[in-house]
Amino acid sequence: MSSIIKQAHPWLDGLVAYDPGKPIEETARELGLDPEAIIKVASNENPLGPSPKAVEAMKEAAEGVNIYPDGGGYKLRTAIAEKVGLQRENVVLGNGSNEIIELIGHGFLNPGDNVVAAEHAFVVYKLMATLFGAETIEVPDPDFVHDLDAMAAAITPKTKKVFIANPNNPTGTMVGQDGIERFMDQVPDHVMVIFDEAYYEFLHEPPDTLRYVSEGRNVVIMRTFSKIQGLAGLRIGYGLTTPEIASVLQKCRQPFNTNAIAQAGAIAGLLDIEHQQRTCDLNDEGLEYLQGAFKEMGLEYVPSVANFVLVKVGDGDAVFDLMLKQGVIIRAMRGYKLPEWVRISVGTMEQNERCIATLKQVLS
Secondary structure: OOOOHHHOOHHHOOOOOOOOOOOHHHHHHHHOOOHHHOEEOOOOOOOOOOOHHHHHHHHHHHOOOOOOOOOOOHHHHHHHHHHHOOOHHHEEEEOOHHHHHHHHHHHHOOOOOEEEEEOOOOOHHHHHHHHOOOEEEEEOOHHHOOOHHHHHHOOOOOEEEEEEEOOOOOOOOOOOHHHHHHHHHHOOOOOEEEEEOOOHHHOOOOOOOHHHHHOOOOEEEEEEOOOOOOOHHHOOEEEEEOHHHHHHHHHHOOOOOOOHHHHHHHHHHHHOHHHHHHHHHHHHHHHHHHHHHHHHOOOOEEOOOOOEEEEEOOOHHHHHHHHHHOOEEOEEOHHHOOOOEEEEEOOOHHHHHHHHHHHHHHHO
């Protein structure tokens, strides 16, 4: 073994890199399929694509890519702040909201610290904690819903962060305002609470977490343009927090961490309310169809408020492989300690119908 490898942090030995949903191009190449004949309902992407206004803004921005982007993201941060009723100083941009998790780690985590998360929450929380030498305390989530009282009880003097994914990926469940308020009343001052609200815009009655930022609490709210905006390929997200925490996160990010095309597309998409509403309407219709089909098929599923459904199929890996061969990409959940389950994203109705038809064929 090279001597340099021995110098790597010992806590990285067991770290497994994040495994994203299988790309359409890779599937087509491996199986010899026509990419146009493949549907991907694996990664909770927007089946309508980006806003046409965002596409036009990105085309225009592409003509100026010989110039460095606005490193401070002045226009986008201002637009976000106006949208949510905060100030620009409350907004931190990230290369996807995932980068906000990393910035928090750089700024506030040390080896020997711990973070608290639900057992079946987004795997990147644990991955990032491990990256900084911190332990993750995974709290059981009965019925796949965050048990905030148990999470509050799990906090120790070494706890630096608590992650609350709301709605949660991959379960599609959420916690309401009363539970959040009860939890926040119990959080000690040395702990930062991170609300991951990547699917916030799909909620009909979202809880109010912005109040905690306005009150100056140790809170970071993460949101993204990958889902409702359909801009996943641009990697653009943001954090909402106090000016004091934001100033620390700004010191931790790379210069020009969000590119000019992403910033332009995000601003235009943020303002296209019509496209967002069309996406929500399509999602509501798709959720009803998928969950109705699972019920009809006698499959156990977790009722979802996001843009995907977690469903129990027996052998998740086998179902994934068989559906993949039919040109339908879903997401197996073994990496979330749910080997009998798969996660299926809402697509267009045509995609939803094909997915269900393929699933019936595979399970029969």
